[in-house]
Structure formats: structure tokens, C-alpha cells
Amino acid sequence: CISDLCAAGASEALAGQNLWETAITKLTNPLAQGELRGHFAACAISQGDHRKALDLLRQAAVDVETDPADQPPYLVTRARTTVRAAAQQLPDAPANLPSWAISPLPDTDIDLVNAWQAATDWDQREAAITTYGAPFPRPTLPQTLDILDFLYPDRSVIDELRALLTAADDQGLSAVLADQRAQHDTLQTVSTWIGKDTWNESFKYLADHRDRLITNEVTHLLAQSDEPVARQHLAILLLSTRLQNQDVFTIVTDPSAAADHALDAIETGHLNQLALLLQANSNIARLPGTGLFLLTVLTLATGNTDQATTLARAAAATATPLQCRANAIRLRKLHETAVPSLNGDALQRVIAILADDVPNQPPAQENTTDTPNPRR
Known part of the structure; x- marks a missing residue:
């Protein structure tokens, strides 16, 4: 329908203009109004009506500059790029339009942004910078990034380049x-290690690359991840x-x-x-009586x-009498060590739960050959 309005002949120009204005008035979203005004402006330019x-x-720029927080990013981009595209068709850039609508975007800057966004690793990003050439950055790049950030508010590449x-x-x-190269190499080393198919291969890789893996950078990288496999490998590193x-x-x-x-x-x-x-072996927690x-x-x-306290009751209910007694003894030893992070009263309650849930049985029954190892 937009192309039909633009194709109207001179005799239909006034009626077409009324249709545009009626359609814009019926819209309640400023972003949508701005986009339609942008199309209307492009149509007016094609008919020679630059004024x-x-x-x-001018009005479309105000419309699309409203806070777009509640709008899908693709709609924001569509509206703003529509206004810019129309403004770029004017023969002279009017000073009273915003810079994001009229300022040029140098091809070299755009090529850098596109190459950076398409890159999947640091090698490709470093190549993008090399291709961009010296000096880096060129004076135009900060403004280019500002304009692109306004036009494409959902592009993380802009923040990365900034x-x-x-x-x-x-x-x-x-x-x-x-520094970025070192971070990339560290990430590659960690990814290769975590990606090993067997524990034999994993521990061989750890032995061969110990100096590169047991570092503050690697432990920090693994600690930032919420992935169980990363947490497991962090535990392995620290235990090593x-x-x-x-x-x-x-x-x-x-x-x-x-x-x-x-x-x-x-x-x-x-x-x-x-x-x-x-963390290194989560299967421990599934061992009967011990986990x-x-x-x-x-x-x-x-x-x-x-x-x-709840877990202690469950532990006592699933453990053998010998395991309960052995665990209570361990906790008494732990109490004697006075670990600062432990609540002494709570520890005593857990000890009491384990001890109270041990039934009185003749010692001979506890020492039969069928009695499980109290450490498991």
C-alpha cells in the first residue's frame, strides 16, 4: 500500500497525502508513527517535494527517538533505519536533522563492524583489525559506533568494539x-582439555599442559562458568x-x-x-549411607x-548402624578441630541425630563379615 501511495499521479497527490496523514494519526505508537512518516518522506522526495x-x-526523528524499552529491537531498528534511509535521499544534509540520520558511515568503519560481528574467534577479529589498517581507530569510528548503536540497539558488537x-x-x-591473544589461547587450552573424550586423555592433557592450566587465569575462567563440567574441572585443577x-x-x-x-x-x-x-565426582553424593x-x-x-538437620535425619535413616556410629565419631573429631565456619551448636545437634538413631545391637552382629565398610 505504501508503494501504491507513492505511485499516485499528480492529480491524486492531495488525496494521497490525506491518506498518509490519516494512517499516521490512527497509529498510537510513536515508533510506528515515525516509521510511517519516514516512508511518507521518502515518497515526498521521489515526487520532488523536499520541503x-x-x-x-524532523517529526519522524523525534518519534523514533522516544524510549524504546518496551519495543522489540527489530521494530526499533526498522523504524530508525527507515527514517535514516529517507534522510539520506535529500540532496543536502539539513543541519536540523540529528547526526544519526544524516552523517555518513564510512565503508571502512562498516567493514570493520561487519567483520567483527562475523568473527567466531580471536584470529578472525585480529584479522579484522589488521584489514582495517592504521591508524586504529580512525577519527570517524567513534561516531560510526554511536550511530550504529542507535540504529541497532541489540547489537553486542558495538559494545565490544567500544x-x-x-x-x-x-x-x-x-x-x-x-592481552586478547593470551586470553584466546587460554580459552582454547581450557576448551581442548574439557573436550577430551576420556578421563585418561583428560589427565594426560593436564599433565602435559600443567603450567598452562594451573594458573589464576584458568581458575578464574572456570569459576565464572555455571556449567557443571567447568565446575568439575575447576575442582580437578585445585585438587591437583x-x-x-x-x-x-x-x-x-x-x-x-x-x-x-x-x-x-x-x-x-x-x-x-x-x-x-x-564437585570432582558428584557420584559420591549417591553412595548409600555416606552421600x-x-x-x-x-x-x-x-x-x-x-x-x-534435615539432611542428617535422612542420612541416619539410610545408613547402617555402624555407619551412623562411625559418622558420629568423625563429627566429634571435627568438633574438636573448631573449624571457624561451623556452627558448634548445629554440629552437636547433627551428632545427636546420628547417635540417637543408632539402635542398640550386640557388638558381634556389627562385626560380621556381611557388615559393609563403614567408610562407604
Whole structure:
């Protein structure tokens, strides 16, 4: 219908204008009004009525500059680019139109933005900067980014390039590129490690690249992720700074061996290591009798005493009498270590739950060959 209105002959110009104005008036959304005024302005330009087009574009610019927070980004972009496209058709750029509508966007700047957005890794982004050439940035680039940010409010590439400009201004481009290259290499190393198909391959890679993996940069990178696989590998890294690689391998691949380490950590008050062990092998938490007990202690260490009490009752209900008694003894030893993060009263309550739920049985029955290992 827009093309039909624009194609109207001279005799129909007045009627066509009335149709445009009626359609605009019926719209209640300023963004939509601005977009339609942009089309109307383009139509007026095609018919040689530049004065009418300029009046329309002034109002359209105000319309599309309204806060678009409640509008889908693609509608914002469509309305604003429509107004800019019409303004670009005027023979002379009027000073009373905003810069986002009339200022040129140099091809070199646009090529950089497009290449940056299309890049899937740092190699391609570095190539985009190299292709852009010196000097970097050119004087036009900040304004280009401002205009593109207004026209395309959902493009994260704009914020990324702005951050690059700020860093280059503070540190120098060479330093920024070197830092980004190092971050890229670190990410590639971590991704390769996490992507190994078997634990044998994973631990071999860890041994071969230990100096590159056991660093503050890698631990920070893994700690920022909410992905379970990243958290597991973070635990493996931290355990590798305290234990031999073979011991950590056994922990990851054998829940029973991992549980033995976890129970030792409780007895010695090393609750941070307990948390790492549970992250390194989550199957520990599923071991009958032991898993719920370990979760109880870990929950106590985080200060959630009510949940710890609930878990303690569940642990006592699912453990054998011998396991309950052994776990109560471990907690008494833990109490003696006076771990600062533990609530002493809550710990005593958990001990009482485990001890009270142990039925009185003759010692001979507890020592039969069928009795499970109390450490698991």
C-alpha cells in the first residue's frame, strides 16, 4: 500500500497525502508513527517535494527517538533505519536533522563492524583489525559506533568494539591485542582439555599442559562458568595442587575412593577439600549411607543449619548402624578441630541425630563379615 501511495499521479497527490496523514494519526505508537512518516518522506522526495519531506523527517526523528524499552529491537531498528534511509535521499544534509540520520558511515568503519560481528574467534577479529589498517581507530569510528548503536540497539558488537577502543586508548593497541591473544589461547587450552573424550586423555592433557592450566587465569575462567563440567574441572585443577595426579584420577573415576578422601577431609577439618571432592565426582553424593552424610557436613559448613538437620535425619535413616556410629565419631573429631565456619551448636545437634538413631545391637552382629565398610 505504501508503494501504491507513492505511485499516485499528480492529480491524486492531495488525496494521497490525506491518506498518509490519516494512517499516521490512527497509529498510537510513536515508533510506528515515525516509521510511517519516514516512508511518507521518502515518497515526498521521489515526487520532488523536499520541503514536505524535511518537515516529516524532523517529526519522524523525534518519534523514533522516544524510549524504546518496551519495543522489540527489530521494530526499533526498522523504524530508525527507515527514517535514516529517507534522510539520506535529500540532496543536502539539513543541519536540523540529528547526526544519526544524516552523517555518513564510512565503508571502512562498516567493514570493520561487519567483520567483527562475523568473527567466531580471536584470529578472525585480529584479522579484522589488521584489514582495517592504521591508524586504529580512525577519527570517524567513534561516531560510526554511536550511530550504529542507535540504529541497532541489540547489537553486542558495538559494545565490544567500544570496549576495545577504550582499552586501546588506555593501554595502547599492541598491548590490548597481546592481552586478547593470551586470553584466546587460554580459552582454547581450557576448551581442548574439557573436550577430551576420556578421563585418561583428560589427565594426560593436564599433565602435559600443567603450567598452562594451573594458573589464576584458568581458575578464574572456570569459576565464572555455571556449567557443571567447568565446575568439575575447576575442582580437578585445585585438587591437583594438593594431591598427585594419579590420586585425583582415582577420585574422579572411583566414587568409593573419592568417598574415603571425603571422610578423611571431615576428620581433619579440611572442609574446603570436601567441597572440591564432591564437585570432582558428584557420584559420591549417591553412595548409600555416606552421600547424605557428606552433604550434611557440607551444608553445615555453608551455614544452612536447618537444611543440615534435615539432611542428617535422612542420612541416619539410610545408613547402617555402624555407619551412623562411625559418622558420629568423625563429627566429634571435627568438633574438636573448631573449624571457624561451623556452627558448634548445629554440629552437636547433627551428632545427636546420628547417635540417637543408632539402635542398640550386640557388638558381634556389627562385626560380621556381611557388615559393609563403614567408610562407604
